Amino acid sequence: MDIPQITQKPTTITFIGAGNMARSLIVGLLQDKANVVLRVADPDLQQLDAIHKHWPDVLTTTDNLEAMQGADVVVLAVKPQIMCAVTETLAEAAQRSRPLFISIAAGIREAALNRWLGGNQAIVRCMPNTPALVQAGATGLYANPQASEKQRSVAESILRAVGITLWFDDEIKLDAVTAISGSGPAYFFLVMEAMQTAAEQLGIRAEDAHLLIMQTALGAAKLALESGDMPAELRHKVTSKGGTTEAALKVLTGGGLQDLFVQALQAAESRSRELAAANS
Numbered sequence: 001m002d003i004p005q006i007t008q009k010p011t012t013i014t015f016i017g018a019g020n021m022a023r024s025l026i027v028g029l030l031q032d033k034a035n036v037v038l039r040v041a042d043p044d045l046q047q048l049d050a051i052h053k054h055w056p057d058v059l060t061t062t063d064n065l066e067a068m069q070g071a072d073v074v075v076l077a078v079k080p081q082i083m084c085a086v087t088e089t090l091a092e093a094a095q096r097s098r099p100l101f102i103s104i105a106a107g108i109r110e111a112a113l114n115r116w117l118g119g120n121q122a123i124v125r126c127m128p129n130t131p132a133l134v135q136a137g138a139t140g141l142y143a144n145p146q147a148s149e150k151q152r153s154v155a156e157s158i159l160r161a162v163g164i165t166l167w168f169d170d171e172i173k174l175d176a177v178t179a180i181s182g183s184g185p186a187y188f189f190l191v192m193e194a195m196q197t198a199a200e201q202l203g204i205r206a207e208d209a210h211l212l213i214m215q216t217a218l219g220a221a222k223l224a225l226e227s228g229d230m231p232a233e234l235r236h237k238v239t240s241k242g243g244t245t246e247a248a249l250k251v252l253t254g255g256g257l258q259d260l261f262v263q264a265l266q267a268a269e270s271r272s273r274e275l276a277a278a279n280s
């Protein structure tokens, strides 16, 4: 990976916010055996205790500025609603130490972050998703012009520790990435929930239905990734003429499923733009 290895000075990475997404990145980095020093700041002692219990080598504090001192990378992992207040308190220190900032917040533009941090900061914005918690995430990244090649590479390495990464030259595309892969796990979970309800109504025990549905979702994703066939082709291979799949798909397409997905992703993308406008 591009994070400097054993013979080089470790990269110090500070997480501001110790919630779900920060923890998934910490796990990924530790499993990757990256040459890093990790620090985490959060006002919630329970969150810090949870980290300290599992990973005693990660330095924990309630003081954001203390955690940021001398850091090469600062990962902004707080909720979008408090990002302005949090970053403004970091601005003075940021102007002195000029670390790379990585924001994982949805709908907060680089320009707003840069302004709140006092201006002219190297910033990489990214949109990960919750499968990062099991190192199966998908992340879209965008770097501002102040971020150097080396800083881009460090940001990519951090996110690659929890899944795949894709760069976008146009920051606006992150709104679409948010709609597709950021929110995406929820769409698949909704399908799983609906299948679970239907299976139980068909008389299958809840735990048996759960296992069948999870393995089918995993198998379908693995097949789509590894077979080289497009999803439409794979669907045709499941669908026998006049058979059971055809009967089910008729109901789904007849109900306008594809159109619904287009509308749903458009709604998510618009909401991401709205949030960005409200936070700019």
Ligand SMILES: NC(=O)c1ccc[n+]([C@@H]2O[C@H](COP(=O)([O-])OP(=O)(O)OC[C@H]3O[C@@H](n4cnc5c(N)ncnc54)[C@H](O)[C@@H]3O)[C@@H](O)[C@H]2O)c1
Pocket (backbone or CB within 6 Å): 016, 017, 018, 019, 020, 021, 022, 041, 042, 043, 044, 047, 064, 077, 078, 079, 080, 082, 086, 104, 105, 106, 127, 128, 129, 130, 182
């Ligand atoms: N959950 C998702 O699906 C998802 C996906 C992509 C991106 N994100 C983004 O990741 C970010 C974090 O989301 P999460 O799901 O980990 O949230 P979370 O609520 O689990 O974590 C946020 C953490 O910030 C801490 N915090 C609150 N005030 C703070 C302060 N002043 N200083 C430092 N820490 C403070 C909270 O105590 C909490 O531990 C959000 O901006 C979100 O948009 C989330």
